[in-house]
Amino acid sequence: xxxxxxxxxxxxxxxxxxxxxxxxxxxxxxxxxxxxxxxxxxxxxxxxxxxxxxxxxxxxxxxxxxxxxxxxxxxxxxxxxxxxxxxxxxxxxxxxxxxxxxxxxxxxxxxxxxxxxxxxxxxxxxxxxxxxxxxxxxxxxxxxxxxxxxxxxxxxxxxxxxxxxxxxxxxxxxxxxxxxxxxxxxxxxxxxxxxxxxxxxxxxxxxxxxxxxxxxxxxxxxxxxxxxxxxxxxxxxxxxxxxxxxxxxxxxxxxxxxxxxxxxxxxxxxxxxxxxxxxxxxxxxxxxxxxxxxxxxxxxxxxxxxxxxxxxxxxxxxxxxxxxxxxxxxxxxxxxxxxxxxxxxxxxxxxxxxxxxxxxxxxxxxxxxxxxxxxxxxxxxxxxxxxxxxxxxxxxxxxxxxxxxxxxxxxxxxxxxxxxxxxxxxxxxxxxxxxxxxxxxxxxxxxxxxxxxxxxxxxxxxxxxxxxxxxxxxxxxxxxxxxxxxxxxxxxxxxxxxxxxxxx
Numbered sequence: 267x268x269x270x271x272x273x274x275x276x277x278x279x280x281x282x283x284x285x286x287x288x289x290x291x292x293x294x295x296x297x298x299x300x301x302x303x304x305x306x307x308x309x310x311x312x313x314x315x316x317x318x319x320x321x322x323x324x325x326x327x328x329x330x331x332x333x334x335x336x337x338x339x340x341x342x343x344x345x346x347x348x349x350x351x352x353x354x355x356x357x358x359x360x361x362x363x364x365x366x367x368x369x370x371x372x373x374x375x376x377x378x379x380x381x382x383x384x385x386x387x388x389x390x391x392x393x394x395x396x397x398x399x400x401x402x403x404x405x406x407x408x409x410x411x412x413x414x415x416x417x418x419x420x421x422x423x424x425x426x427x428x429x430x431x432x433x434x435x436x437x438x439x440x441x442x443x444x445x446x447x448x449x450x451x452x453x454x455x456x457x458x459x460x461x462x463x464x465x466x467x468x469x470x471x472x473x474x475x476x477x478x479x480x481x482x483x484x485x486x487x488x489x490x491x492x493x494x495x496x497x498x499x500x501x502x503x504x505x506x507x508x509x510x511x512x513x514x515x516x517x518x519x520x521x522x523x524x525x526x527x528x529x530x531x532x533x534x535x536x537x538x539x540x541x542x543x544x545x546x547x548x549x550x551x552x553x554x555x556x557x558x559x560x561x562x563x564x565x566x567x568x569x570x571x572x573x574x575x576x577x578x579x580x581x582x583x584x585x586x587x588x589x590x591x592x593x594x595x596x597x598x599x600x601x602x603x604x605x606x607x608x609x610x611x612x613x614x615x616x617x618x619x620x621x622x623x624x625x626x627x628x629x630x631x632x633x634x635x636x637x638x639x640x641x642x643x644x645x646x647x648x649x650x651x652x653x654x655x656x657x658x659x660x661x662x663x664x665x666x667x668x669x670x671x672x673x674x675x676x677x678x679x680x681x682x683x684x685x686x687x688x689x690x691x692x693x694x695x696x697x698x699x700x701x702x703x704x705x706x707x708x709x710x711x712x713x714x715x716x717x718x719x720x721x722x723x724x725x726x727x728x729x730x731x732x733x734x735x736x737x738x739x740x741x742x743x744x745x746x747x748x749x750x751x752x753x754x755x756x757x758x759x760x761x762x763x764x765x766x767x768x769x770x
Contacts, residue, residue, distance in 0.1 A: 310437030314428035314446070317342050317439045321446050323422045323478035324389060328407065331414035332421045332480050332552040334359050334376065338387050339401040339426065339446070344435040346397050347383045354381060354432065355403055358425040358445065360471075364411065372409025380404040397435065414542065416454050416470060418552040422478035423449035423471040448477035457586055482558035483551040486518040486581070491545050497621060499614035505607035511590055511597075515614045516583040518547035520561045521626070522576035529575035532632035533622060534560055535615070536581045537641030539663075540600055543586040550581045556636060557581050577634075578626055582618065584611050602643035602664075612644055616651075636660035646715075658714040716763065718744075737768045 320340040325332050337357065361376020369375065381403050382394035389402055403426065415421060425445040432439040449471040456465040489495040496514040503510055525531070536557055538550035551557040559565055560579040569577045590597035599611040622628070635645040635656045642661030649656050732738055742762035744755050 311440065312342075312437065313440045314432075314442040315444055317434075318428075318446050321424070321426065321448055321477070322387065323424050323448055323473060324481070325418075325422050325478060326407075326481040327483060327552055327555050327558040328410075329555045330370075330411045331554060332418040333407050334361065334405060334422055334424060335407055335481075336389050336405065337403045337424045337426055338389075339403070340387060341399045341401065341434070341439070343437070343439075344397050344399050345383050345401065345432060345439075346435060347394060349432045349434065350381050350383060350401055352378050352381050354428060354430045356427045356429055357403065357405065359405060360415065360421045360423060361405060361407075361409070364409075368411055370410045370412050372406075374406050375409040375411075377406045378403055379406045414553045416456075416468070417472065417544075418480060418548060419472040419475075419478075420470045421552075422473035422480070423447075424473070425449070449473050480552060482555075483518075483548070483561070485523070485561045486520050486547070486551055486557070486579075488516075488518055488547050490516050490547060497614070497618045499617045502610035502613040502617070504610040506609065509610075511610045513588060513590065513599075513610065513614055515611065515618055516545050516547050516585075517618060518551050518557070518581040518583070519622075520557075520579040522566060522578070525576065525578075525626070527627050530627055530629045530632075532569055532574045532577040532634065533619070533626070533628045534577050534579045534634045534636065535619060535645070536560065536579065536635075537601075537615070537637035537644050538581070538584070539637075539639030539641055541639070543584055543600065545583055545585040545588075547581060547583040550583050554638060556638070574629065574632060578622065578628070580618065580622060582611075582615050600640065602640050602647065608644070608647060612648065615644075616648070632657055634658050634660075636662070637664070638662040639664050649715075658716070660716050660718070662718045663720050716759070740765045740767045 318339050319342050322338045322340075323334055324336040324338060325334050327333070337359075355378060357376070357378050359376040364375045366373065380393075381401065382390070383398040384390050384394040384400045384402050385398035387400045389404065394402060425447040427443070427445045428439070428441050430441055452470060452472045454468045454470060456468070457463075458465050489497065491514055496516045498512070498514050500512045501510045502513060522531070536550070538553055542549045542553040544550075557579065560577065566576050584599050584601060586598070586600065587596040588599045589595050599609050601609050601612050619633075623630070623633075633656055635648065636659070637643075637645040639662070642664030645656075645659055645661050646664070649659055740762060742758050744750075744758050
């Protein structure tokens with residue numbers, strides 16, 4: 267009898283708790299009825315900490331890099347759709363750490379936009395199901411940042427706190443003060459190429475491996491140092507010191523699923539910028555939307571409409587430092603360096619391109635190049651090294667070229683004067699030896715080039731085409747204000763490419 271009393275008292279306490287914690291619209295009598303119904307199991311009341319069995323972040327690659335789109339919570343029981351809304355949770359993610367001055371477009375980054383349940387662990391354009399054990403928390407992605415963060419793992423971190431009680435189909439799930447997270451806090455120390463010293467430490471939340479997925483890059487094969495499939499390049503010349511090196515080059519490769527060696531494909535090389543230097547090929551796939559776009563059905567279908575059976579896409583991953591050998595454990599692989607030299611990573615990319623054109627059935631007249639900042643400079647340099655190798659180029663936001671012939675007249679003299687002041691141009695090579703970088707030729711290529719440059723940055727390519735080749739380059743301005751749309755930008759580019767020009 268005493269034992270029975272203890273059980274009843276426990277049950278009454280639980281029912282009382284459920285009544286107090288019931289969310290708006292849930293009557294105490296309903297909570298009590300559920301409690302009595304589940305009394306046999308004595309598990310009708312639990313907390314969010316215990317009820318959530320798994321959390322996954324879902325992202326995609328936007329024009330400004332990878333971006334969190336939703337957080338998927340997996341509960342241990344079914345939840346009616348009417349039991350959750352945007353007030354049920356609070357969220358902490360990369361977007362919510364941004365200030366308005368960090369944005370170039372939009373507002374309220376990363377804030378909760380929509381909450382619904384689903385019977386599958388995925389987003390649903392129709393708003394989910396009437397009941398399910400998965401709660402989908404979609405966040406605002408309608409914004410643009412000025413730059414991509416250090417890693418895709420930073421953009422995929424999330425912490426979710428259940429703030430209100432949820433009336434599940436079996437019992438009550440109480441709020442929890444403790445957030446459900448998928449990350450660890452890490453320290454990042456970058457390298458300053460101007461000073462040759464480490465930058466000040468930066469601290470970020472990094473999503474744990476396996477706790478997220480990023481849509482748009484699934485079709486890429488990852489050839490890494492870790493899995494032993496990186497491309498082995500040999501006898502690669504480095505302009506900074508005149509030496510030759512062997513190295514393993516990581517890269518990501520997209521090959522259409524229906525690839526047929528009897529059909530004909532294009533080949534597209536895309537190179538990342540110096541802000542995303544890493545041996546991890548996923549970084550070059552997520553720093554901008556380029557790689558995701560090239561692997562998309564829209565792009566591949568466009569290629570098919572223009573006479574190809576698809577396009578193979580290769581994205582090399584250039585580490586900031588590379589363990590070349592015992593004597594050079596931190597060899598710098600940065601290409602298009604600020605001392606205007608190309609590292610041995612650039613000829614390594616040439617060897618990779620030659621390997622791919624032998625391995626796959628590539629139309630030699632349909633090879634393309636794109637890149638941003640360091641990658642754009644490297645693409646332009648490569649175009650000058652093998653004339654007419656590329657059918658067309660798309661360099662983006664890159665500023666300068668490379669020195670090929672110091673005796674070529676420029677601007678009325680036989681040199682192009684760039685002061686070696688130790689800030690803009692280095693005074694020492696990669697081994698610390700003094701150098702004099704006063705004589706320059708900015709390379710000029712006669713390939714088809716659509717050059718996108720940020721407003722008020724250097725316009726050296728356009729000016730030097732005019733000075734060295736006597737050609738006036740057509741140009742068009744793209745406005746990026748609140749009235750700009752993708753359709754307007756596309757129209758501007760079509761007007762530009764339709765204009766006659768002296769380059770042929």
